[in-house]
Amino acid sequence: MGIFSYMEKYDYEQLVICQDKQSGLKAVIAIHDTTLGPALGGTRMWTYASEEDAIEDALRLARGMTYKNAAAGLNLGGGKTVIIGDPKKNKNEEMFRAFGRYIQGLNGRYITAEDVGTTVEDMDIIYQETNYVTGVSPAFGSSGNPSPVTAYGVYKGMKAAVKAAFGSDSLAGKTVAVQGVGNVAYHLCKHLHHEGAKLIVTDLNKEAVKRAVEEFRAKAVEIDDIYSVECDIYAPCALGATLNDQTIPKLKAKVIAGAANNQLKESRHGDALHTMGIIYAPDYVINAGGVINVADELEGYNRERALKKVEGVYDNIERILSISERDNIPSYKAADRLAEERIARMRNSRSQFLQNEHHILTRRSRM
């Protein structure tokens, strides 16, 4: 499908292609929907197989942010950036300065933060060029790395999903298979270990696996074996699309609850999980802790207030799973419905306001 047809199909507002020869910056900023407010979403740096793959990833992730921010009750729209490159080899200061100027050029329509491959230090550099960046160092009055807070939200959401599946939200004695033990999952594993869960982990990065084995007595398995291990909960915490035709038939877990964005390869995979009776905590609802945390910066950051809001992920997952059960619909559909209804209500109330304003102006011109 051509880019314009794809953007039209899912109602995207804007796609910005940024390049800076000197620094090697090649970035794609996708803004999906700003009905609720400026588009907030992180910047991912990744080596993509093709430019088309990078654009598609930016678009898909941006739309996910619209739904995430709406479902979390934030007054923010959805956007995301991908920078094409290897975060271990291709970063430089000029690149993030150049990127910051592109963000500034959007004049507040898009606000960024961390995602896979970018760090607080990168945000600090962007901050030299624009105020439209969050997740900057606490030294600047900002909230710092969002990953531990995302993990806290995933932990709370996992408990709500476990309650729906097993009748109690305790994770003590439960076995959790964690795919990817990076920034978010490391902190998630800490919470799970502390509550007495047993951990099975895998990661492409052997150092990350070693740390989880040593600190949390996790059992390590090979990359492809994580889907078929005996466990109660599968926690996808690496990249997207890991719930697909190949993996779903292998799953033994009764609950899927993890941090990764865009876990379902296609919507029909969410339908398949529902048919199989697997409780799926919708990705953008359970992993909203990070964005809830950085969004708090927009009101003047208060850690305690932010964490309180993040605890609401438990209630949100509980609500969505109960709608899913009541209406016998897949949980991803229940979540999409909540997000879409909120956006539609706000769009409607805004257009009502404009209509009234128009009415008053028309009357005035007759006086």
Ligand SMILES: NC(=O)C1=CN([C@@H]2O[C@H](COP(=O)(O)OP(=O)(O)OC[C@H]3O[C@@H](n4cnc5c(N)ncnc54)[C@H](O)[C@@H]3O)[C@@H](O)[C@H]2O)C=CC1
């Ligand atoms: N950092 C945050 O606050 C948030 C992150 N997310 C999502 O959560 C996921 C994880 O994010 P982070 O922890 O920040 O990223 P990260 O890059 O620190 O961790 C991801 C880990 O997954 C590993 N990995 C990649 N492909 C793999 C595979 N096929 N099998 C096993 N391991 C694999 C990587 O080696 C890495 O250690 C991403 O999908 C991200 O978009 C969502 C919301 C907020």
Ligand SMILES: CC(C)CC(=O)C(=O)O
């Ligand atoms: C990392 C977050 C602060 C925002 C984001 O991009 C996300 O939730 O995926």
